[in-house]
Amino acid sequence: MEKILITGATGNVGLSTLKLLESRNYPDVEVVAAVRDIERAKKNEGMANCQFCHFEFDEPATYDKALEGVTQIVLIRPNQVSDVSRYIFPFLARAEKAGVKHIVFVSIVGAERNRIFANHRTENHFKKVNIPSTILRPSLYMQNLTSLHRHDIQYNDKMIIPAGQGCVNYIDVRDVAEVIVAVLMNPVNENRAYELTGPEPLDFYQIAKLFSEELGREIKYTRPSTIRFVRQKLLDKKQLLYVVTLSLLYSAARGGKMNYSNDVFKSITGHDPRNLADFIHEYRESWIKPDSSLEPVKPRRRLRRRHL
Ligand SMILES: NC(=O)c1ccc[n+]([C@@H]2O[C@H](COP(=O)([O-])OP(=O)(O)OC[C@H]3O[C@@H](n4cnc5c(N)ncnc54)[C@H](OP(=O)(O)O)[C@@H]3O)[C@@H](O)[C@H]2O)c1
Secondary structure (H helix, E strand, O other): EEEEEOOOOOHHHHHHHHHHHHHHHHOOEEEEEEEHHHHHHHOOOOOOOEEEEEEOOHHHHHHHHHOOOOEEEEEEEEOOOOOHHHHHHHHHHHHHHHHOEEEEEEEEOOOOOOOOHHHHHHHHHHHHHHEEEEEEEEEEHHHHHHHHHHHHHHHHEEEEEOOOOOOOOEEOOOHHHHHHHHHHHOOOOOEEEEEEEEOOEEEEEHHHHHHEEEEEEEOOEOOOHHHHHHHHHHHHHOHHHHHHHHHHHHHHHHHHOOOOOOHHHHHHHHHOOOOOHHHHOOOOOOOOOOOOOHOOOOOOOOOOOOOO
């Protein structure tokens, strides 16, 4: 019997992994979503009938119960949990004590080189943990285009990304989930790391063209400086660590370091990863401008005379 614990289970990769495992309904496999708020998590599409446990990285008192009987963990480190020596390392120590046999850690492209990344420190720490691990280093997620960059595309017809003429090879989180599930079902008793890319690197002029063709209006690529990009995203109330990590990766792209593909996804799953044009087609509603004529008419506000 396998018992798989998924952290970050309501997020991009966690939820896709959970859905895939549930849809495949493997015999003798129990899947548990480790979440901060079970009632809130149940409202996510596809999670109503999941098995849950209460878990918070910043509440070590929740670790042991969550780890009871667990054989494998899908470790997704939320961006906001950056103090890994305080939260992730102790969690891994408890996992070792609890007899966990294998961990799939979702890291990020370039983590092995970028000491500044919290995922770099976590990857290194696995050398000290006595649990076989599989480290996945996915390229940037296509889903950033429906989250961080959605508003700029939908309302301003712009892709505002500090990547210059550089390319990125976006990957769909559903493909990351497919690799996770493949690895969970065939765990090996040693430490391995895989870099995961999408099917082809594209620059942002090409990506803006794909958007323009799909949406039937011109989407322009603008290339702000990294500082301007970070400042604007923070003004838009996006999460600091998420924005900083992405901007470092966009800088790497600008320097030509993300302009490559590999066939790891295909060698593990037997088929090609999803491509960006299909993703943009599938999620096109995310960037359609709302039709103002369909908006409910708001009652006119009367100006109140103020008495000073
Ligand atoms: N964005 C990219 O392009 C990209 C590419 C490659 C790798 N990555 C890596 O992917 C990871 C993030 O994964 P993601 O995008 O799937 O996550 P995500 O969508 O940002 O979701 C974060 C998840 O973590 C949970 N969470 C937040 N704080 C928590 C805490 N204190 N304790 C327990 N759970 C907590 C959230 O649960 P709630 O529902 O409770 O909020 C949510 O399920 C990062 O390590 C990042 O470096 C990102």
